Amino acid sequence: MQLTSEGLARAARAYASDGFVKLEPLFDAARMQAIDDELARYVSDIAPVIPPADIVFEKQPNPDGSRAIRNLWRMENHSQYFRDLALDANLLELMRRLVGGEPLLCGVELFAKPARVGSAVPFHQDNAYFNLVPDDALTCWVALDDTSIENGCVYYAKGSHRGPLLAHKASGVQGNSLMLDGVPAVGAFEEVPGVIARGSAIIHHCSLLHRSEPNRSNRSRRGLLIVYRGAHCAVDPERARAYRKVLSQLTQA
Numbered sequence: 001m002q003l004t005s006e007g008l009a010r011a012a013r014a015y016a017s018d019g020f021v022k023l024e025p026l027f028d029a030a031r032m033q034a035i036d037d038e039l040a041r042y043v044s045d046i047a048p049v050i051p052p053a054d055i056v057f058e059k060q061p062n063p064d065g066s067r068a069i070r071n072l073w074r075m076e077n078h079s080q081y082f083r084d085l086a087l088d089a090n091l092l093e094l095m096r097r098l099v100g101g102e103p104l105l106c107g108v109e110l111f112a113k114p115a116r117v118g119s120a121v122p123f124h125q126d127n128a129y130f131n132l133v134p135d136d137a138l139t140c141w142v143a144l145d146d147t148s149i150e151n152g153c154v155y156y157a158k159g160s161h162r163g164p165l166l167a168h169k170a171s172g173v174q175g176n177s178l179m180l181d182g183v184p185a186v187g188a189f190e191e192v193p194g195v196i197a198r199g200s201a202i203i204h205h206c207s208l209l210h211r212s213e214p215n216r217s218n219r220s221r222r223g224l225l226i227v228y229r230g231a232h233c234a235v236d237p238e239r240a241r242a243y244r245k246v247l248s249q250l251t252q253a
Contacts, residue, residue: 003094011203012097015138019161019208020192026142026201035144035224038081039110043069046078054078056175060117068117071175072110082108086226091140098203099136099230106130106137106227111175113152113222118215120152122179126206128168129178130229131239135165137206137229143196144222149213151221154202157189157209165207165239170246177247180209 003011014021027035047055047069056071076083086105095103112118127135147153171179189209194202204210206229215221 003090008094008097011094015098015203015205018156018158018192020156020158020194020202020204022194022196022200022202024196024200026140027199029199032144032199035085035142038079039144039224042072042075042079042082047072050078058112058114058117058119059174060119062114062117068114069110069112070114070119071112073107075108075110076105079108091226094203095138095140095228098138099228101136101230101232103228104231106229107225109225109227111223111225113212113215113220115151115215115218115220118152118221119173119175120214121154121176121212122171122173123209123211124168124171124176124178124180125165125209126204126227127165129243130206131236131243132206132229132233133236134230134233135161135205135207136233137227138203139206140201140203140226140228141194142201142224142226143198144224145220146198147194147196147221147223148217148219149193149195150215151217151219152213152215153196153221154194154204154210154212154223156192156194156202156204158192160189160209161205161207163207166209168246178243 011021054073057067058070061067076086086108092103126139130137167181168178169181171177
């Protein structure tokens with residue numbers, strides 16, 4: 001991926017206005033094949049030995065009784081390939097424009113959403129997890145499979161990033177521990193389904209309201225997520241304490 005100056009400016013305008021921007025495509029076929037190969041190696045060789053906190057399995061079992069991977073966390077800590085991918089110079093140049101400063105890598109993650117058993121994600125704002133001030137952070141959501149309504153694409157509440165950080169509570173969903181506390185006023189926003197092809201990406205602001213449906217199809221809906229924040233952001237200690245309290249309640253449950 002290498003955006004022109006005009007392309008960078010267009011992406012920055014759309015991101016500022018809507019809270020998200022589509023990049024179609026982001027990576028070419030050769031890069032996507034390399035990502036698939038490295039992900040297969042990660043699952044076979046690395047996932048079995050990483051800390052339990054860095055992998056989540058789907059609650060609903062497959063027909064054969066096995067449990068599919070739902071999430072992989074902190075992949076950049078276990079794979080030089082995925083760390084290098086996230087630190088690609090062209091990608092960082094775009095992130096620099098969007099976060100308004102020097103971008104710092106926060107994490108590389110997999111949201112697998114396997115066929116038929118991939119679970120839903122409730123409405124939330126990512127900054128309820130990050131607790132950053134200012135909220136200059138984002139997620140680059142790379143489609144490893146074609147996404148559709150049927151296989152559980154992400155829905156984005158257009159423009160909702162301009163509102164405040166809303167109250168969240170424990171969701172009871174393993175791998176997505178928080179959800180909005182109450183019914184979000186999404187009727188005030190256009191909800192846009194993130195239907196994109198393999199190799200494309202959607203970049204969304206950390207304060208944007210978003211959710212996804214279960215995978216009701218026979219096709220997987222894998223997304224590779226790369227999270228960045230501006231170097232000028234700081235963690236709000238009071239919000240962070242509230243989030244740790246929620247996590248401790250989940251651990252004790």
